Amino acid sequence: MLLAIDAGNTNVVFALIEGREVRARWRIATDPRRTADEYVVWLSQLLALQGLDRSAVTGVVIGTxxxxxxxxxxMLATKYFGGEPTIAGEGGWPFALDVDEPSNLGADRALNVIAAHAAHAGDLIVVDFGTATTFDLVDYSGAYKGGIIAPGINLSLDALVTAAAKLPRIAIEAPTSLTVVGRNTVDQMHIGIFWGYVAMLEGLIARMKAEVGRPVTVIATGGLAALFEGHTGVFDHVEHDLTLIGLAMEWERAHIGGERASA
Structure with missing residues (x-):
């Protein structure tokens, strides 16, 4: 099985992938100081809970x-999994980057482009909910055309609570009522954070679609995508493992060749 590692600003996701099917996934807080020895102790215990040991891993791919x-x-890959890992994007990406600063595209967004274009025809918007919420436009040929970076919903809440001394910290969740007129402080905060964020999503996606001028398929992914699933009709698909599948495809491209990678 392939060990795919997606290192984001908030969490590092480790996943076991067989073919393009995610068999298991685990998250740990991102800490650049965490050593390979610390990672392997944690990961070995989780593998054991799946009835596996490190010998089940036949390859490692990393995107960060x-x-x-x-x-x-x-170091984790070379010391404990027997070889050099595949680094996503090392040597370039397998699609055109039609933007002003192609070298600045994050690995997670590039991996989403790869996986989304392989799974869906036509023009695409990929919305990835993480530390930031990103909106990426992929045209029918698979080229990356640009996008939007917005504060993630957690960052928005943190900014509100930090700047306003009397506002309490609340859980990020959908309000229990569909009303947008809150009768108390906590309800008003839930409405502002959640429905305000939904309005931002719907508004930006509508503007992107209008600018494209052709039918566009909208795909949501990322750790917080489930929070909005069922609360807006703006997404055509919610695919939680899009980045991980992109990692698997990058490993295939490096080790199996273009035919399998583009299948």
């Missing part, structure tokens, strides 16, 4: 937007 985390993740 946290450069300082790369050294220890690479």
């Amino acid at each position: 937007v946290v450069p300082r985390a790369m050294h220890n993740l690479r």
Whole structure:
């Protein structure tokens, strides 16, 4: 099985992938100081809970937007999993980047482009809910055309609570009522954070679609995508493992060749 590692700003996701099916996934808080030895103790225990040991892993692929985390993740692969990992994007991406600063595209967003285009025809918007919420436009040829970076919903709440001394910290969840007129402080905060965020999603996606001028399929992914699933009709698909599948495809491209990688 393939061990796919997606290192984001908030969490590192480890997943076992067989073919393109995610068999197991685990999250740990991102900390660039965490050593390969610390990772392997934690990961070995989780593998054991699946009835597996490290010998079940036949390859490692890493994608990260946290450069300082790369050294220890690479050491984890070489020291404990028997070889050099595949680094997503090393040597370039297998699609056109039609933007002003192609080298600045994050690995997670690039992996989403790869996986989304392989699964869906036509023009696409990929919305990834993480530390930031990103909106990426992929045209019918698979080229990356640009996008939007917005504060993630957790960042929005943190900014509100930090700046307003009397506002309490609340859980991020859908309000229990569909009303947008709150009768108390906590309800008003839930409405502002949740429905305000939904309105932002719907408004930005509508503007992107209008700018494209052709039918567009909208795909949601990322750890917080489930929070909005069922509360807006703006998403055509919710695919929680899009980035991980992109990692598997990058491993295939490096080790099996273009035919399997594009299948």
